[in-house]
Amino acid sequence: MSRTTRHVHLALGEVASAPEVVDAVVGQIAAGALGDGDWLPATRALAAQTGLSRGTIVRAYDELAAAGFIATRAGSGTRVSDGAGQAARAGARTRGRPEPAEPAPPEPGRARSPRDLRPGIPDATLVDEKAWRRAVRAAAGASLVGVNPWEEPSANLWRELRGHLRRHRGLQAADPLLFDSSRSAVAALCAAFCAEGAIGAGDGAGGAVAFHHEDPGYRGALLMAREAGLDVHFHPAEAEGLDAARLGRRRSIVFVTPAHQYPLGHRMSVERRVALVRWARETGSLIIEDDYDGEYRYGVAPLPALATLPGAEGHVAYVGTSSKSVAPDLRVAWCVAPEYLRRELRRWLAVHRRGPSALPAEALAAFIADGAMNRHLSRAARVYSDRRARLVAALRAELADEVAEAVEIVGVEAGLHLCVLTPGVDDDALVEALAGDGWRVRALSSQATRFAVSGVILNYSRLPGGGAREFAAAFAEHVRALG
Structure with a gap:
């Protein structure tokens, strides 16, 4: 009908x-x-x-x-x-219903407050704006037609990074693969190592591939290892660096930050670097060397990257990023990996599409080619060194009494952050107390799984001199109150 x-x-x-x-x-x-x-x-x-x-x-x-x-x-x-x-x-409409009260959009160009001392963010205002604009204009002038960043990454950035890594980190004839972040590079390395070594995540002996991790340590790498289904082993972070004698003889992945251990800031000694590379060679293991802020060191001789040591070829994957040297906004990272992993790494990039976008990659290439990166690193190192010294001096002055004698400042020789160890103090309560004064810091215990250490992580990269004294006074007051 x-x-x-x-x-x-x-x-x-x-x-x-x-x-x-x-x-x-x-x-x-x-x-x-x-x-x-x-x-x-x-x-x-x-x-x-x-x-x-x-x-x-x-x-x-x-x-x-x-x-x-x-x-x-x-x-x-x-x-x-x-x-x-x-x-x-049923309520369907052609347009979304308006919110009762529309929130205000973020203020353009708004940066973190100088009182936010949580780690991870450099001072991007130190970048030469004219040089950076020049680099961006050069990148914008290039054609984007046919660009496929996960399969055909920026040839310009690849070429400039080779020179940069040779000059600054001693890596000769590096052949970097490009990623959108160091975390993506770690995830790809875990997947590639498992794929090359056995079926799935097996180690050939019926179990998951072991992943050795310092504790406290970088939580991003730990997350990637767990997502890959690896068997995570925690080792207490030591001042000399990870002790290879702790690792056993099983073929494994080891994640380290030897230039400036995250978060405690220790620099791995030459002896332990050599021993770790020897262990990897003898066991057929892979070391992931995350050099997240290795460009910055203060008053100490440069230590060789693990990837440059004799015997490291084929056993060390070097990971670097622009996040600390320039700004996290770029989302450009790189990995110099053993040859036997490169096919699987390229496959991972093609599947997951985690290469850097073309425009920031080309801009960073132009920034390096112009010499602006070298000038920036030199200037930034001087500024960070001064801010670090002011913060250390202020803390030592405010903590110079018997009440705070157990407090220890560590990790001051490199990078963009240091740690203040506060044994006997609830560092979560300390973080909360400092937040009441407008200071934002990170608790050391939040970065640990098995071997918790009480203290705070302080990023001094954007802290002006006067702010160092103000923070140190507030910090000392709360340590005494909570101790």
């Missing part, structure tokens, strides 16, 4: 725009005044009825049709779609 339809005269009331026409029509459908299959007036007729232009009515009908409330047939007219009544009564 055919369904009876009717031609209707729409009583839309006062409408002054296409959105108001749309809302009025949907309202009538929801109320039952318009039923499924009813024919609607032609656009000219409805325009004459409402006093609106025909173009306004056409836009309203187009929106209703796009949302599925009406259907238009050429030469036949427009009618209410089947199921439109049920959809309208």
